[in-house]
Amino acid sequence: MKEEYDFSQGKRGAIDPIPPGKTRITIRLDDDILVWFRAEVNAAGGGNYQTLINNALREYIQQRKEPLEDTLRRVLREELQKLS
Numbered sequence: 001m002k003e004e005y006d007f008s009q010g011k012r013g014a015i016d017p018i019p020p021g022k023t024r025i026t027i028r029l030d031d032d033i034l035v036w037f038r039a040e041v042n043a044a045g046g047g048n049y050q051t052l053i054n055n056a057l058r059e060y061i062q063q064r065k066e067p068l069e070d071t072l073r074r075v076l077r078e079e080l081q082k083l084s
Helices: 031-043 049-065 068-083
Strands: none
Touching: 031 049
């Protein structure tokens, strides 16, 4: 190791820039919730548990916005498409 390091050109912040449309936050989740999402990602063979949480939140929001009749139609369409 060196005796002294030069950090005069150093920059603060994340190493990877945050992509547009994303916001870095700190959030507290219950341990069992985090364990479940991580286990789901591991069972799927890898990936990002944060993306899985994001997708779950997006799906929840969509369900809250979508009237029941539209939800039923969407689900029926998806199921019929699987059969064909």
